[in-house]
Amino acid sequence: MRVDLAANYGEERLPRYTSYPTAPHFSPAIDADTYARWLSELPGDVGASLYLHVPFCREMCWYCGCHTQIVRRDELIAAYQQTLCGEIAKVAETIGGRIKVEHIHFGGGTPTIMAPEAFAELMAAMRHAFFVLPSAEIAVEIDPRTLTAEMVEAMQLSGVNRASLGVQSFDPRVQHAINRVQTYEQTASVVDMLRSAGIKGLNFDLIYGLPHQTVASCLDTVRRSLALAPARFSVFGYAHVPAFKKHQRMINEDRLPDGLARHDQACAIANALKEAGYVQIGLDHFARPDDAMAVAFAQGTLRRNFQGYTTDQSEVLLGFGASAIGHLPQGYVQNEVQIGAYQQSIADGRLATAKGYRLTDDDRLRADIIERIMCDFGANLGDICARHGAEPAAMLRSAPRLKSLISDGVVKLDGDRLAVANDSRFLVRSVAAAFDAHLDPGKQLHSRAV
Ligand SMILES: C=Cc1c2[nH]c(c1C)Cc1[nH]c(c(CCC(=O)O)c1C)Cc1[nH]c(c(C)c1CCC(=O)O)Cc1[nH]c(c(C)c1C=C)C2
Numbered sequence: 547m548r549v550d551l552a553a554n555y556g557e558e559r560l561p562r563y564t565s566y567p568t569a570p571h572f573s574p575a576i577d578a579d580t581y582a583r584w585l586s587e588l589p590g591d592v593g594a595s596l597y598l599h600v601p602f603c604r605e606m607c608w609y610c611g612c613h614t615q616i617v618r619r620d621e622l623i624a625a626y627q628q629t630l631c632g633e634i635a636k637v638a639e640t641i642g643g644r645i646k647v648e649h650i651h652f653g654g655g656t657p658t659i660m661a662p663e664a665f666a667e668l669m670a671a672m673r674h675a676f677f678v679l680p681s682a683e684i685a686v687e688i689d690p691r692t693l694t695a696e697m698v699e700a701m702q703l704s705g706v707n708r709a710s711l712g713v714q715s716f717d718p719r720v721q722h723a724i725n726r727v728q729t730y731e732q733t734a735s736v737v738d739m740l741r742s743a744g745i746k747g748l749n750f751d752l753i754y755g756l757p758h759q760t761v762a763s764c765l766d767t768v769r770r771s772l773a774l775a776p777a778r779f780s781v782f783g784y785a786h787v788p789a790f791k792k793h794q795r796m797i798n799e800d801r802l803p804d805g806l807a808r809h810d811q812a813c814a815i816a817n818a819l820k821e822a823g824y825v826q827i828g829l830d831h832f833a834r835p836d837d838a839m840a841v842a843f844a845q846g847t848l849r850r851n852f853q854g855y856t857t858d859q860s861e862v863l864l865g866f867g868a869s870a871i872g873h874l875p876q877g878y879v880q881n882e883v884q885i886g887a888y889q890q891s892i893a894d895g896r897l898a899t900a901k902g903y904r905l906t907d908d909d910r911l912r913a914d915i916i917e918r919i920m921c922d923f924g925a926n927l928g929d930i931c932a933r934h935g936a937e938p939a940a941m942l943r944s945a946p947r948l949k950s951l952i953s954d955g956v957v958k959l960d961g962d963r964l965a966v967a968n969d970s971r972f973l974v975r976s977v978a979a980a981f982d983a984h985l986d987p988g989k990q991l992h993s994r995a996v
């Protein structure tokens with residue numbers, strides 16, 4: 547990495563571009579009526595992906611940046627699951643046909659906090675409302691500390707074929723500082739259970755930049771993780787935003803590694819995973835070369851959505867649950883974030899849309915460019931502009947911040963082909979931001995760029 551540039555670009559607060567425009571630009575002008583109209587306009591043969599958000603956990607990890615809350619009473623989870631079933635039926639009814647589904651992702655929070663029968667019922671509700679293709683990828687985010695054998699069986703019977711495990715760090719000192727104690731044996735046993743049930747597409751989530759983390763501690767976590775041989779890793783830098791996430795105040799900021807230490811940790815993890823034969827993908831993913839994500843990356847067909855990088859090619863993403871975001875050809879929609887408001891909407895027979903964004907033609911063009919930059923570290927502006935009936939020269943003129951990126955050697959422009967220099971890939975968010983017409987540099991809404 548070029549440390550000289552980190553100071554110029556690295557501290558910028560930039561979006562992670564899981565959508566364009568990004569979620570802070572969503573407005574209440576897009577409401578349940580708009581969503582209903584958009585759904586009814588979907589072509590009958592469209593392929594969709596489903597995202598189900600389950601915003602509950604048993605205990606708060608102090609670093610957590612997800613939309614989740616602590617729940618002790620199982621009745622609350624049961625009531626929420628019933629609401630999800632109601633929302634699925636309502637959305638299918640509004641579409642007015644049984645569209646085909648290519649991917650299902652259960653995220654959270656901790657989806658496996660549901661009762662196994664409730665999980666099975668939810669899957670059945672989806673198969674009833676939609677045509678879930680036999681080839682569909684069905685993925686569940688898992689907290690290895692609380693996964694039961696009964697839940698594994700319910701997932702197996704429901705056709706789940708991928709699982710993403712929260713691992714974060716195996717270092718006991720780090721684990722205590724983040725309120726997440728999870729032994730290696732717990733994780734290993736969950737890996738065994740899942741594999742025995744035929745759920746073989748495994749991902750591990752790791753985090754660097756946590757309190758007390760060092761390069762040695764990160765490398766030890768990688769070494770132990772490699773022994774369990776997951777097909778993929780997601781490696782995130784800890785995003786410390788205590789103003790948004792009050793529980794992050796429990797993290798002692800004096801124990802957080804500084805920018806340089808974070809960078810060393812990120813590099814050490816990346817090098818160790820690459821040495822072990824994993825391919826580095828985008829900002830934060832690693833996959834075995836034969837894994838579908840590595841293949842998509844090699845072929846230039848990797849996509850980016852609200853879960854991060856994905857192999858999912860669907861044009862439509864339907865989000866279910868509190869705070870869930872959906873993406874339709876017309877634009878984005880986000881459900882009520884508060885669980886009470888979400889449940890009330892569905893109980894009243896309405897969709898639960900709280901806000902959204904209607905895409906313009908210019909947004910679609912820029913979204914395409916930004917997605918390719920985030921996925922491929924480059925973009926063929928000529929091809930992309932041609933698909934949108936636009937001129938690459940005009941697009942380049944409207945991206946004035948590219949100039950300094952080019953003169954700093956971060957970006958190379960060869961005709962209409964843009965490429966992020968190999969040693970500057972950590973600045974990919976800055977390159978994407980150069981095409982972001984909505985970016986307001988005054989607002990510090992996002993986490994650090996590196
Ligand atoms: C599975 C856990 C999730 C993580 N992020 C999301 C999920 C479902 C999705 C998400 N989180 C935020 C947004 C922005 C819009 C919003 O409704 O608030 C979305 C779509 C909030 C957020 N997440 C992180 C930060 C710093 C913020 C607030 C500020 C901002 O919008 O940037 C950090 C963060 N959360 C997750 C990760 C992996 C991550 C950073 C590496 C988990």
Ligand SMILES: C[C@H]1O[C@@H](n2cnc3c(N)ncnc32)[C@H](O)[C@@H]1O
Nearest residue numbers: 609610611612712751782783784785
């Ligand atoms: C879904 C995954 O997101 C990661 N995750 C959750 N919160 C944060 C945060 N504040 N910063 C970085 N990564 C985070 C964890 O690795 C989790 O498993």
Ligand code: SF4
Nearest residue numbers: 603606607610654655
């Ligand atoms: S990291 Fe996972 S288990 Fe921990 S609080 Fe967040 S959603 Fe829950």
